[in-house]
Amino acid sequence: MQIIRSYGRNRIAIILVGVLLGSNVLAMEAQSKPAKPAAPARPAAPAKSAPAKPAAPARSASAPARPPATSGGRTSATKAPSASGAGAARPSANGSGAARPSATTARPASAPGGVGRTSGARAAAGSKTVTARNGANVTTRRNGKVSDVHDAKRGMDIHHGLDGGRRVSVQRRDGSRLVAERGRAGYVQRGYSYHGHNFARRSYYFHGHEYDRFYRGFAYRGLDLNVYAPGFYFAPAFYGWAYNPWAAPIAFGWGWAGNPWYGFYASYFTPFAVYPNASFWLTDYILSQDLQAAYEARAGADLQAGIQVNPTQLWTDTGTQAIQGQTYNISASGMLQFNTNPGSLAPPTGRSDHGPGIDAQCWPGRVHVGFPVPLAPCLSLIGKIGADGAPFEVGSAMTLIAPATGELFLGVNDGNLGDNSGGWIATVSQPDGGDASGAVQQASVGPALPPEVKQQIADEIRAQLALENQEAGQTAANQDVDPGSSGIGRLLDDVAHGRPHMFVVGDGLDVTDESSGQECHVSDGDALQLTTAPAQDATVATLMVKASKGGVECAPGSLVSVNLTDLQEMQNHMRENIDLGLKELQAKQGHGGLPQAPVSAQAAPAQPQYAAVAPPPSPQDAADIQAQAKQADQAEAEAQTNQ
Numbered sequence: 001m002q003i004i005r006s007y008g009r010n011r012i013a014i015i016l017v018g019v020l021l022g023s024n025v026l027a028m029e030a031q032s033k034p035a036k037p038a039a040p041a042r043p044a045a046p047a048k049s050a051p052a053k054p055a056a057p058a059r060s061a062s063a064p065a066r067p068p069a070t071s072g073g074r075t076s077a078t079k080a081p082s083a084s085g086a087g088a089a090r091p092s093a094n095g096s097g098a099a100r101p102s103a104t105t106a107r108p109a110s111a112p113g114g115v116g117r118t119s120g121a122r123a124a125a126g127s128k129t130v131t132a133r134n135g136a137n138v139t140t141r142r143n144g145k146v147s148d149v150h151d152a153k154r155g156m157d158i159h160h161g162l163d164g165g166r167r168v169s170v171q172r173r174d175g176s177r178l179v180a181e182r183g184r185a186g187y188v189q190r191g192y193s194y195h196g197h198n199f200a201r202r203s204y205y206f207h208g209h210e211y212d213r214f215y216r217g218f219a220y221r222g223l224d225l226n227v228y229a230p231g232f233y234f235a236p237a238f239y240g241w242a243y244n245p246w247a248a249p250i251a252f253g254w255g256w257a258g259n260p261w262y263g264f265y266a267s268y269f270t271p272f273a274v275y276p277n278a279s280f281w282l283t284d285y286i287l288s289q290d291l292q293a294a295y296e297a298r299a300g301a302d303l304q305a306g307i308q309v310n311p312t313q314l315w316t317d318t319g320t321q322a323i324q325g326q327t328y329n330i331s332a333s334g335m336l337q338f339n340t341n342p343g344s345l346a347p348p349t350g351r352s353d354h355g356p357g358i359d360a361q362c363w364p365g366r367v368h369v370g371f372p373v374p375l376a377p378c379l380s381l382i383g384k385i386g387a388d389g390a391p392f393e394v395g396s397a398m399t400l401i402a403p404a405t406g407e408l409f410l411g412v413n414d415g416n417l418g419d420n421s422g423g424w425i426a427t428v429s430q431p432d433g434g435d436a437s438g439a440v441q442q443a444s445v446g447p448a449l450p451p452e453v454k455q456q457i458a459d460e461i462r463a464q465l466a467l468e469n470q471e472a473g474q475t476a477a478n479q480d481v482d483p484g485s486s487g488i489g490r491l492l493d494d495v496a497h498g499r500p501h502m503f504v505v506g507d508g509l510d511v512t513d514e515s516s517g518q519e520c521h522v523s524d525g526d527a528l529q530l531t532t533a534p535a536q537d538a539t540v541a542t543l544m545v546k547a548s549k550g551g552v553e554c555a556p557g558s559l560v561s562v563n564l565t566d567l568q569e570m571q572n573h574m575r576e577n578i579d580l581g582l583k584e585l586q587a588k589q590g591h592g593g594l595p596q597a598p599v600s601a602q603a604a605p606a607q608p609q610y611a612a613v614a615p616p617p618s619p620q621d622a623a624d625i626q627a628q629a630k631q632a633d634q635a636e637a638e639a640q641t642n643q
Contacts, residue, residue, distance in 0.1 A: 119509055119540075119563045125517035136639035141519070143407070145319065147510075151635045158632050161508050162521040162552045164320055165297065168632040178624060180632075183297040184507070186625035188617065191217075194610040195480055200226060203617035205625055213576060214611050218483035221539055223564060227487035228572035230468065230579055231611045233476070234586070237600035239469035242278035242582060243462060249274040250593045252281065256288065261295035268449055268549050269525070278585060279462040281594075283454055285581040286461070286504060286574065287525055294524035294549075297508070307410065307427065309381065311336050311420035314372065315409040320428045322385050322402040323551035331397040332381050332426040336412065339419050348396040348424050350380025350413060370415040381424055382413045405551065447556060449547045453502075453527050456546075460502040464578055475608045488568045492541070496533035503528045503543070506573025511560040514542060520554035528562070528570070539564050 126142025139148040149158040155171040166182045180186040185206035192199055198217030203210065215226035251274050256262040262269075269291055275281045309332070310316045322328060332348040351362060362368060362378035373382050376393035384391045386406030394410065402408075410426055471481045484490065491501045505526040513520050522528065528543040540561050545554045554560055583605065590596040618624075 119511045119561065119566050124512055124519040132639045134638055138639050149636050149639050151639065154635055156635055158636060162321065162510050162519060163508050163523060165508050168628045170628060178628060180625045180628040188621045190615060192615050194613060197480065199610055201614040203621055205622040214614065216483045218487055220489055221537060223539055225487060225565065225568045227483040227568065228575045229610060232605035232607050233472035234582060234605050235601060235603040236469060237598060238586060239465055241597045241601040243465045245277045246595045249276040250595060252593045261292045264295055265291045279458045281585065282461050282578055282581045283458045286577040289577055290504060290506060290524035309410050309424045309426055311412055311423040312417050314417065315411040318408045318410055318428050320408045321552055322406060322408045324402050324405045326402055327430060328400045328402060329429045330394050330400060330426065332424045334424040335422055336379060336420060336424060337422040338379050346379035348381040350377030371413050372411065373413050376413050378413060380413045381410060383408065383410050453546045456502045457504060457527060461578060464575055488564060488571055492533050495530050500529055500531040503570040504574055506570060509566055511554065511562055513554060514559045514561055521552045522548060522554055526553065541567055
């Protein structure tokens with residue numbers, strides 16, 4: 001195969017002329033190089049054959065079908081580790097978007113998305129940060145709820161997302177970073193050096209699976225970014241087959257019917273009817289993996305557990321933001337003592353007998369005048385959504401399809417709260433997309449993902465295929481890949497020269513709506529577009545929300561502020577998913593309607609040397625991640641007690 005290279009001021013074109021799929025011609029355009037801080041290296045020609053070591057990454061066999069979310073349910077202005085794994089930041093006193101550098105580094109490092117506060121240049125309207133007596137910084141939202149806790153003594157940052165998620169990030173004494181998330185994969189990131197450059201290995205643990213991702217450190221605009229470094233590369237012929245149009249569009253049966261996530265997001269996501277090339281197929285693959293991850297994050301963990309219902313006040317805030325049309329399971333246990341008589345006890349179902357101490361108006365069939373829910377049993381557990389919502393009976397257990405969006409409150413159906421004591425412990429969770437009968441519920445989501453947005457995502461994927469082919473050739477030639485060419489530096493330069501880029505969100509992230517200054521949320525499978533380049537020294541970009549799923553999520557068409565650390569993670573996530581999709585595509589080529597790849601495109605992917613020499617994970621990592629939840633509970637309790 002002959003390689004012809006031509007270089008322009010802002011574009012690198014790689015034209016591979018050969019025989020692929022008959023007389024097909026492969027033309028692959030890499031993205032233009034960033035203007036600052038460093039120009040990308042001139043790419044070497046892709047190797048004419050697969051590298052000598054055709055081994056897959058050491059632990060990839062145990063990886064689930066999708067890549068893990070790298071930074072969920074969090075905000076990103078605070079500092080986290082670079083590829084070297086060093087440095088934890090303190091939130092600023094006013095909770096603003098810029099992180100302070102720690103004593104161990106000259107600039108704020110970014111990590112897997114950063115930790116703490118809302119992504120963007122300014123604090124969300126109404127937020128407030130105070131320092132507790134134990135030295136921890138506690139940030140609250142305008143409604144008084146805690147969004148972030150930074151405990152410098154523990155090296156711990158805790159963020160509560162608008163979606164009910166919680167992310168705990170700990171900078172450990174050995175320089176590694178541990179991240180634990182509710183309902184998502186946790187990981188430990190360790191830095192190491194290869195060819196004099198900073199790299200990092202993230203070891204993920206989720207539902208018994210273990211898998212790794214690799215990153216190259218990159219200093220950019222005063223930030224230390226983690227730029228995705230593939231754990232395996234394919235042969236050049238395979239990238240050519242995936243990049244070029246297939247001989248004819250094909251139909252493909254994904255087999256998603258009956259999967260709960262697919263029914264849940266049916267009004268948002270519709271697969272392409274046919275696939276003219278791999279980038280369209282990979283678009284649906286990536287979106288399906290992201291929506292499955294979003295679904296599992298919702299269904300896999302309680303939104304709030306162990307809620308103490310205060311017996312002496314009418315309403316207790318559960319900390320759960322209910323979304324109209326979505327399903328919630330509420331359960332409660334324990335006993336409430338409703339007067340000074342030790343035997344005057346009521347379970348969450350209340351009292352409806354004629355026993356000692358029961359007021360006559362609480363007898364069965366009576367209307368309980370002056371009670372929040374006059375027809376529900378006296379002294380029973382009740383609920384409401386929003387400050388002005390209509391109260392309803394809960395009892396010991398109920399499945400609620402939220403009639404409105406708002407904060408979920410629980411309370412006591414009592415006309416005299418002053419002599420109550422004890423109380424109930426409640427749990428709020430979301431089932432696996434089902435109602436009480438087990439039927440799949442469709443999510444109350446925003447507008448469907450527009451076809452033109454899916455087309456833009458497919459175009460972005462095609463450009464990423466060209467980029468990875470370029471990197472594969474450099475790696476095969478034992479050349480170091482320039483992270484300035486691989487990361488958002490190149491993308492921002494593209495935008496500055498009139499070439500916008502699409503990002504698919506790969507995790508939960510709280511961002512700031514630039515028009516209102518309020519927080520909103522984006523999550524797996526949402527689409528954002530960058531059309532305007534930020535100023536040369538800016539560390540925050542403005543993106544337009546092109547598609548989202550409703551509820552607490554940012555409305556389509558809104559402009560939101562996103563830290564460059566988070567933007568890099570979005571690109572990382574897309575590339576990770578593309579690689580996993582390529583693996584599946586190679587395994588399934590010639591089956592299920594997919595065209596047969598040429599023999600030269602069927603070589604097994606090869607592991608690059610920087611992945612082979614990475615230090616192994618610790619066998620204690622999984623247990624340490626699980627232990628962080630309890631330590632975070634303690635840190636939050638101490639910080640809020642000491643305010």
